[in-house]
Amino acid sequence: MQKVPFVTGYLTEHFGDDDYATLAGYRRRGGYEAARKALTEMSAEQIVELVKNAGLQGRGGAGFVTGLKWSFMPKGNDKPKYLVCNADESEPGSFKDRLLLERGPHQIIEGILIAAKATGAEKTFVYIRGEYAHPADVLERAIEECRAAGILGAKCLGSDLAHDVIVTRGAGAYICGEETGLLESLEGKKGQPRKKPPFPAQFGAFGMPTTVNNVETFSHAPHIVKNGAAWFRGFGTEKSPGATVFGVSGLVQRPGLYELPLGTRLDEIVFQHAGGPLPGRKVKGVIPGGMSMPILPVSQLDVPMASEFLRERKTLLGTGGVMVLDDTVCMVRVGCVITYFFRDESCGQCTQCREGTGWLNKIMQRIERGAGSLADLDILLDVAGKMEGQTICAFADAAAWPVQGLLRHFREDFEAHITHGKCPFPQSFEL
Ligand SMILES: Cc1cc2nc3c(=O)[nH]c(=O)nc-3n(C[C@H](O)[C@H](O)[C@H](O)COP(=O)(O)O)c2cc1C
Ligand code: SF4
Structure with missing residues (x-):
C-alpha cells in the first residue's frame, strides 16, 4: 500500500491497517454498531438532534451545519x-476524500x-471524480460486501430501513463538485x-x-452516534467542533494528510506536522483551504484553522487543503496558474464569470x-469585485x-514586474 504521512485521530485511527477497508476488518473494530444503534434504537428526529447538537459542519467547503441540512428534507x-x-x-x-475512500470505505x-x-432517503448516489478510479473500485467492493451481508438492501442491518448505494463516475470537471452542477x-x-x-x-x-x-x-456521523455530541465537541473550537483531515501540499518537508482538531494553528500544521520549508528556503505564503x-503571508500563520478565526484574516477554511509556497515563488505566476484554472473550468452560463x-x-x-x-x-x-455575489453559483x-x-498581501511582487519589465524571480517554478 502507498505510504502517505498522516497524523491519526478518530477518523483515520485504523487507516494504517490493511484489513480496515474490508467488511470483516471494519467489523472487528466495532464497525456498523453505530448504524445498528441509529437504525434500530433511534428515531430520525433523535439522529438529527444529535448531529445538530454535535455541531458538525459540512466538510465540502461551505461549512453548512449538517444536522440542520438533514432537517430540511x-x-x-x-x-x-x-x-x-x-x-x-x-x-x-484537496486530497483528503481520496484517503477516506481508499482506506475507510465502510466508515x-x-x-x-x-x-x-x-432523512428517510431510499438511495444514495456517490458521485466520484473520474480520476479516482482506484478509490471508486475500493468503494464499489465495499458496497458489494454490504449488499451480500444484508447491511444494504431491503432490510438494512435487519431494520425497517431499505437503502442502496450506487457509485457514479464523473469525467473530471471542477464545476461538477458544486452540488447542483453535480446533480445535472x-x-x-x-x-x-x-x-x-x-x-x-x-x-x-x-x-x-x-x-x-x-x-x-x-465519515464523522458514526463517531457522533457512537460517542455522543459532548464527545465530538471535545475536539475543535466552540463554533467549529470536531477534527478534520488537513491536506498539506507544496514546498514543505513532509507533505501529507494530517487529522487534527479544528482550531489547530496554521503555523503548527506547516512547521511542526509538515516539517517546515525545504532546506535553505523560507515560507513566503500559505493558501489555507484549497486553491x-x-x-495568507508568513506573518499571519498564527491563526487557528477554524472559519471564525480565518474570516478575521479575510480568508476561509474551505476544504482544509493547505498549500505552502516558499521564497523562491513568484506570486504573479501563482496568480497566472490560478486564473488559468478558473478560466478553463468556468461553465460559461454567467457573463460575470465567463468574461x-x-x-x-x-x-x-x-x-x-x-x-x-x-x-x-x-x-x-x-x-x-464585480464577480463576487453576482452569479448562479459560488464559482465566480x-x-x-x-x-x-x-x-x-503580495502587491510588491506585482509592482516589481511592472517596474522591472520582467519577472524578478529567476528561481520560481516555470509556467
Ligand atoms: C465551484 C464549487 C466546487 C465545489 N466542489 C466540491 C467538491 O469537489 N466536493 C465537495 O464535497 N463539495 C464541493 N463543493 C461544495 C458543494 O456545493 C456542497 O456545498 C457540498 O458538497 C455539501 O456538502 P457538506 O455540507 O457535507 O459540506 C463545491 C462548491 C463550489 C461552489
Ligand atoms: S458562476 Fe455561473 S458561469 Fe461560473 S461556474 Fe457558476 S454557474 Fe457557471
Whole structure:
C-alpha cells in the first residue's frame, strides 16, 4: 500500500491497517454498531438532534451545519428521497476524500446509513471524480460486501430501513463538485449549476428531495452516534467542533494528510506536522483551504484553522487543503496558474464569470510578461469585485478571492514586474 504521512485521530485511527477497508476488518473494530444503534434504537428526529447538537459542519467547503441540512428534507413518503455523497474532490490542493475512500470505505457507508435513517432517503448516489478510479473500485467492493451481508438492501442491518448505494463516475470537471452542477451531471446532462431556489432538499436528483454531503461529512456521523455530541465537541473550537483531515501540499518537508482538531494553528500544521520549508528556503505564503481560498503571508500563520478565526484574516477554511509556497515563488505566476484554472473550468452560463475569469487571466499574464501597468492592478481588483455575489453559483467568488488575496498581501511582487519589465524571480517554478 502507498505510504502517505498522516497524523491519526478518530477518523483515520485504523487507516494504517490493511484489513480496515474490508467488511470483516471494519467489523472487528466495532464497525456498523453505530448504524445498528441509529437504525434500530433511534428515531430520525433523535439522529438529527444529535448531529445538530454535535455541531458538525459540512466538510465540502461551505461549512453548512449538517444536522440542520438533514432537517430540511421533507417528511412523508409521497416521493422517493435521495442522498448524494459528493466525492468529486475537485478543489486543487484537496486530497483528503481520496484517503477516506481508499482506506475507510465502510466508515463512509456507515455514515450514509445513519443519514439515510435521519432523512428517510431510499438511495444514495456517490458521485466520484473520474480520476479516482482506484478509490471508486475500493468503494464499489465495499458496497458489494454490504449488499451480500444484508447491511444494504431491503432490510438494512435487519431494520425497517431499505437503502442502496450506487457509485457514479464523473469525467473530471471542477464545476461538477458544486452540488447542483453535480446533480445535472449525475442525470447525464452538462454539469451546469442550477439556479436556486429550488434547493436540492425540494428539487434535487431527478427532481426528488435530495441531501448532498461531502465524503468526510458522512465519515464523522458514526463517531457522533457512537460517542455522543459532548464527545465530538471535545475536539475543535466552540463554533467549529470536531477534527478534520488537513491536506498539506507544496514546498514543505513532509507533505501529507494530517487529522487534527479544528482550531489547530496554521503555523503548527506547516512547521511542526509538515516539517517546515525545504532546506535553505523560507515560507513566503500559505493558501489555507484549497486553491480558491485567499492566501495568507508568513506573518499571519498564527491563526487557528477554524472559519471564525480565518474570516478575521479575510480568508476561509474551505476544504482544509493547505498549500505552502516558499521564497523562491513568484506570486504573479501563482496568480497566472490560478486564473488559468478558473478560466478553463468556468461553465460559461454567467457573463460575470465567463468574461471575468478570462480577463483576470489575460491581465495576470500581461503583468507576468512585464507588459503590465499599475492601472492593471486596479483593473484586476475591479473585475474581481464585480464577480463576487453576482452569479448562479459560488464559482465566480472562488475565482475572485485568490486574486484579491494575492494583491492584498503580495502587491510588491506585482509592482516589481511592472517596474522591472520582467519577472524578478529567476528561481520560481516555470509556467
Ligand atoms: C465551484 C464549487 C466546487 C465545489 N466542489 C466540491 C467538491 O469537489 N466536493 C465537495 O464535497 N463539495 C464541493 N463543493 C461544495 C458543494 O456545493 C456542497 O456545498 C457540498 O458538497 C455539501 O456538502 P457538506 O455540507 O457535507 O459540506 C463545491 C462548491 C463550489 C461552489
Ligand atoms: S458562476 Fe461560473 S461556474 Fe457558476 S454557474 Fe455561473 S458561469 Fe457557471
